[in-house]
Amino acid sequence: MWxxxxxxxxxxxxxxxxxxxxxxxxxxxxxxxxxxxxxxAVVLSTEEEGIGLVAGAWLGGERSVLLMQSSGVGNVIxxxxxxxxxxxxxxxxxxxxxxxxxxxxxxxPMGQATRTVLEAMGTVVHRxxxxxxxxxxxxxxxxxxxxxxxxxxxxIPQRVIGxxxxxxxxxxxxx
Amino acid sequence: MNxxxxxxxxxxENRGELLVIAGLGSTAWDxxxxxxxxxxxxxxxxxxxxxxxxxxLALAQPQRRxxxxxxxxxxxxxxxxxxxxxxQQPTNLSVVVIDNERYGETGMQTTHTAHGVDLDAVAxxxxxxxxxxELSSLRKAIHQQPGPNFAAIxxxxxxxxxxLPPREGALLKxxxxxxxxxxxxxxx
Numbered sequence: 001m002w003x004x005x006x007x008x009x010x011x012x013x014x015x016x017x018x019x020x021x022x023x024x025x026x027x028x029x030x031x032x033x034x035x036x037x038x039x040x041a042v043v044l045s046t047e048e049e050g051i052g053l054v055a056g057a058w059l060g061g062e063r064s065v066l067l068m069q070s071s072g073v074g075n076v077i078x079x080x081x082x083x084x085x086x087x088x089x090x091x092x093x094x095x096x097x098x099x100x101x102x103x104x105x106x107x108x109p110m111g112q113a114t115r116t117v118l119e120a121m122g123t124v125v126h127r128x129x130x131x132x133x134x135x136x137x138x139x140x141x142x143x144x145x146x147x148x149x150x151x152x153x154x155x156i157p158q159r160v161i162g163x164x165x166x167x168x169x170x171x172x173x174x175x
Numbered sequence: 176m177n178x179x180x181x182x183x184x185x186x187x188e189n190r191g192e193l194l195v196i197a198g199l200g201s202t203a204w205d206x207x208x209x210x211x212x213x214x215x216x217x218x219x220x221x222x223x224x225x226x227x228x229x230x231x232l233a234l235a236q237p238q239r240r241x242x243x244x245x246x247x248x249x250x251x252x253x254x255x256x257x258x259x260x261x262x263q264q265p266t267n268l269s270v271v272v273i274d275n276e277r278y279g280e281t282g283m284q285t286t287h288t289a290h291g292v293d294l295d296a297v298a299x300x301x302x303x304x305x306x307x308x309e310l311s312s313l314r315k316a317i318h319q320q321p322g323p324n325f326a327a328i329x330x331x332x333x334x335x336x337x338x339l340p341p342r343e344g345a346l347l348k349x350x351x352x353x354x355x356x357x358x359x360x361x362x363x
Contacts, residue, residue, distance in 0.1 A: 017234060040234060043262060045255030052224035052256070056196070056231025059216060059348065060239075061356045061363070064231070082221040086344035 002160070003028035005135035006093065007036070010065055013142040017042060017057050017064035019050035025095030025161040026067045033067075047072035051079035055088045063146060066092045070114040070155070071107065080121035083151045090151040091141050092123070099158035103165050114155065123151040131160050177310075179273050179330040183244060184209040185310045186271065186317065193318065194232055194355065198225035198245025201279045206244060208338040213354035216347055217340040223252030226270050230260050233268035236355070240267050242317050247274040247288045247327070254297060260323050261302030269306070269317045269324035270298070275332040283332060298325035 006029055010018070018033040018041045020026060034041040044050050050066040057064045068076075073094060083090050097104070098111015115125050124144065128137040134156060141152040162168070183205035187195070195215040197206040202225075203217035218225055229243035250257075250272045260268065276289035288294060299305060303325035306316040313326055341347055352360035 017231065040263075042230075042234075042259065045258050048223065049227045049253070049256050049259055052221065052227025052253075053231040055221075055224070056228035056233075057235040058231075059228070059351050059355070060194075060232045060235025061352065061360065062231075062235035079221050079224055082218075082224065082344065085220065086348045088348065 001028070002131045002134040002156075003032060006138050007032040009135055009138045009142060011036060011038060013139075013146070014063055015039060015065050015142075016062040017053060018067065019044050019053045019064060020067040021045075021047050021050075021069070021072055023067065023069045023072075023095055025069065025156065026093070029067060029093075047075040048079050051076055051083060051090075054090055055082065055086065058088050063089070065142075066090070068092065068094055070094055070096045070098060070111045073114045073117055073153075074110045077117060077121060080118075080123060080151065084122040087149040088151070089145040089149050090123075091138075091145045092151075092153040093138065094153055094155050095161055096155050096158045102158065111158075118153050121151075123153050125153050125155060127155040127157065128160075129157070134160070177328060177330045178333065179205055179275065180208050180335065182273060182310060182328055182330055186242070186244070186314050188314065191318070192239055194236065194239050194241045196225050196228045196232065196241070196243045198222070198243070198249035199280075200246050200249060201275075202244045202246050202249070202273050203340060204338045205273065207340040211340055213350040215340070216351050219342060219344065222249055223256070225249055226253055226256040226260060229268055229270060230256070230263060230265060233265040234263065237265075237267060240318055241265075241269070243268070243270045245270070245272055246279065247272055247276060247294065248278045248286045250294060251287055251292075257298050257301040257303065257325075264302065265323055266321040268322045269320075269326075270303070271313070271317070271325075272327040273330055274327045275330050277332045279332075279334070283334065288327070294327040295325065298327075
């Protein structure tokens with residue numbers, strides 16, 4: 001499944017810190033990172049903190065990744081300016097809301113603006129179309145970020161995550 | 176009352192291998208006035224992120240002591256980061272707030288700490304260890320006391336000449352990594 005495949009890519013790329021704000025779509029991947037002894041999962045109180053975490057870790061020579069929902073992208077906008085100005089490598093894996101079949105109208109504005117906002121702040125956006133494309137896309141994002149000192153986001157489509165109702169959200173285990 | 180430049184100069188005396196992050200604004204100028212170093216990372220932006228950069232650095236470099244020096248306004252913008260650091264409990268990290276109860280870069284408007292907000296109490300509630308306020312003892316704690324450590328030091332609200340570090344972010348990043356990690360930092 002795609003969370004296991006992403007975790008495999010993160011481990012192979014020597015990712016040591018995983019900053020995250022809890023999210024239903026990332027539930028399984030967060031658990032995999034928490035139980036991996038080679039990684040440290042750092043729970044954040046808001047996504048913006050993750051930018052500082054990643055930057056500080058890179059100053060100290062370690063690689064990290066951020067996991068967040070599309071609504072969290074709105075919380076990191078100004079901090080992305082620091083990533084760009086300093087050319088810190090950054091990989092952000094975003095589970096999308098506000099897309100196909102969204103049931104919560106409050107998720108739609110930020111979900112629809114996610115790509116625009118990221119690109120406006122100098123982040124390269126990759127969007128795999130299917131579950132099978134996710135791990136190769138994360139692999140490419142890690143290489144682009146850490147070989148070319150780029151900020152790269154991978155948007156995991158809501159269609160792939162499959163949350164369709166409040167009931168699904170509460171019972172979803174990350175597939 | 177303390178003068179900010181004297182406080183920061185004292186805390187950075189004989190800093191040895193200490194790694195330093197300074198928050199946006201006056202504290203970035205303060206650490207520069209005390210003597211610029213490649214092992215200092217002064218922030219020119221990212222208000223509210225200084226403590227989190229300290230956390231990332233402390234987790235990446237567990238054998239080194241890390242000091243975040245920032246202002247009360249900058250710390251207030253990232254209060255949640257105190258809770259996040261409290262969860263991680265990095266023993267090598269200290270956060271010192273130079274508290275003039277003012278937003279110094281924007282016209283000396285009062286911050287929340289001028290109206291009773293107690294940053295030491297917030298940090299203690301998040302799981303930080305308290306530090307002595309006497310400066311020599313605080314400096315010793317920064318180098319030796321198992322953290323995460325926190326101290327807010329009240330200073331005079333004064334406008335003083337700017338002492339500016341290099342401005343370019345990529346340069347500040349590269350010089351820090353080279354000084355810490357050696358020449359191989361350029362090729363990993």
